[in-house]
Amino acid sequence: MKSLQDRLKEKGLRSSYQRIKILEYLEKNRTHPTVDAIYEALKEKLPSISKTTIYNTLKSFLETGLISDLTISGHEVMYDAETKPHSHFLCKSCGTVLDVVDIKCPHVRKEVDGNKVEEVHLYFKGLCKKCLPEGRKQ
Amino acid sequence: MKSLQDRLKEKGLRSSYQRIKILEYLEKNRTHPTVDAIYEALKEKLPSISKTTIYNTLKSFLETGLISDLTISGHEVMYDAETKPHSHFLCKSCGTVLDVVDIKCPHVRKEVDGNKVEEVHLYFKGLCKKCLPEGRKQ
DNA sequence: CCCTAACCTGTAATAATTACAATCATGAAA
DNA sequence: TTTCATGATTGTAATTATTACAGGTTAGGG
Numbered sequence: 001m002k003s004l005q006d007r008l009k010e011k012g013l014r015s016s017y018q019r020i021k022i023l024e025y026l027e028k029n030r031t032h033p034t035v036d037a038i039y040e041a042l043k044e045k046l047p048s049i050s051k052t053t054i055y056n057t058l059k060s061f062l063e064t065g066l067i068s069d070l071t072i073s074g075h076e077v078m079y080d081a082e083t084k085p086h087s088h089f090l091c092k093s094c095g096t097v098l099d100v101v102d103i104k105c106p107h108v109r110k111e112v113d114g115n116k117v118e119e120v121h122l123y124f125k126g127l128c129k130k131c132l133p134e135g136r137k138q
Numbered sequence: 139m140k141s142l143q144d145r146l147k148e149k150g151l152r153s154s155y156q157r158i159k160i161l162e163y164l165e166k167n168r169t170h171p172t173v174d175a176i177y178e179a180l181k182e183k184l185p186s187i188s189k190t191t192i193y194n195t196l197k198s199f200l201e202t203g204l205i206s207d208l209t210i211s212g213h214e215v216m217y218d219a220e221t222k223p224h225s226h227f228l229c230k231s232c233g234t235v236l237d238v239v240d241i242k243c244p245h246v247r248k249e250v251d252g253n254k255v256e257e258v259h260l261y262f263k264g265l266c267k268k269c270l271p272e273g274r275k276q
Numbered sequence: 277c278c279c280t281a282a283c284c285t286g287t288a289a290t291a292a293t294t295a296c297a298a299t300c301a302t303g304a305a306a
Numbered sequence: 307t308t309t310c311a312t313g314a315t316t317g318t319a320a321t322t323a324t325t326a327c328a329g330g331t332t333a334g335g336g
Contacts, residue, residue: 014302016314035292050316055293057314071212072259075324076292089253100250112238115227118264121210126256152282152333173323188285193324195283213293214323 011064021046022057023081026067032078032088032097072097072123085120091128100124149202159184160195161219164205170216170226170235210235210261223258229266238262 004023005015021042039051058079061067068080072090085108087100111117142161143153159180177189196217199205206218210228225238249255
């Protein structure tokens with residue numbers, strides 16, 4: 001089990017208290033938090049933290065491949081400590097974003113129509129189990 | 139060939155000069171324009187048009203299913219007169235968004251993990267043909 | 277032709293993100 | 307261990323996308 005500090009070092013990132021706390025938060029909260037959610041959560045233990053730090057840190061985490069991001073809701077970016085390709089489901093009622101595990105569709109490919117593919121994002125939107133009216137569950 | 143006016147009427151939308159021009163622009167420009175791109179383009183012929191009108195109009199077009207939207211770039215919404223499900227490719231170099239036509243993957247489904255699916259969005263990101271370095275084309 | 281609901285416009289408010297300058301901390305080298 | 311330069315953090319201000327709202331305008335049924 002690599003320490004968070006070592007994982008930063010591996011990516012050529014300098015270690016800092018803030019970076020460790022942000023990475024730790026993402027590792028423990030696989031809820032696809034937004035910048036604001038991360039900020040609000042960390043502020044309690046780390047009242048001096050700045051939102052700019054969150055933005056800068058997430059940017060460097062993204063650039064080094066330490067985390068991934070998604071833009072399923074259309075009006076804000078969400079962050080994810082899971083970096084292996086996987087799909088997401090957005091509930092249009094409660095706003096929850098879930099990881100989709102049962103999709104085995106071969107959408108990971110090197111090119112489409114002659115364009116070089118580096119990332120694939122598969123997003124589902126609809127109503128999650130909890131928001132489906134009783135008796136209409138699938 | 140239905141007139142734009144008739145297509146608005148069909149959806150229960152009142153016809154107006156602005157709405158016709160916006161729909162016409164989307165029909166003729168399948169480049170996935172942003173609100174700003176539509177505004178800048180229409181301003182020339184229609185100097186009095188307001189950006190709020192573009193927002194309101196696109197919102198009513200979306201609600202009635204006259205157009206579709208996508209958020210592939212992560213920082214702005216794009217609009218598309220094509221309403222049949224199809225995938226998109228974003229070039230991370232030039233920012234162009236292309237329709238993807240050669241994907242036949244069965245990602246249209248009614249549910250995933252017990253959640254009810256209403257929309258599926260498949261986004262590819264990478265380098266488009268034009269931005270690929272010569273000799274590395276695929 | 278009139279009237280009202282619906283639409284359009286401009287301004288102001290909000291929200292997400294980025295820019296920037298000053299301060300502070302990490303970690304390599306002395 | 308101390309020093310020090312580089313890079314990180316912070317707060318404020320600027321920017322950008324979007325929404326709220328109020329007042330004037332227009333489509334289209336009667």
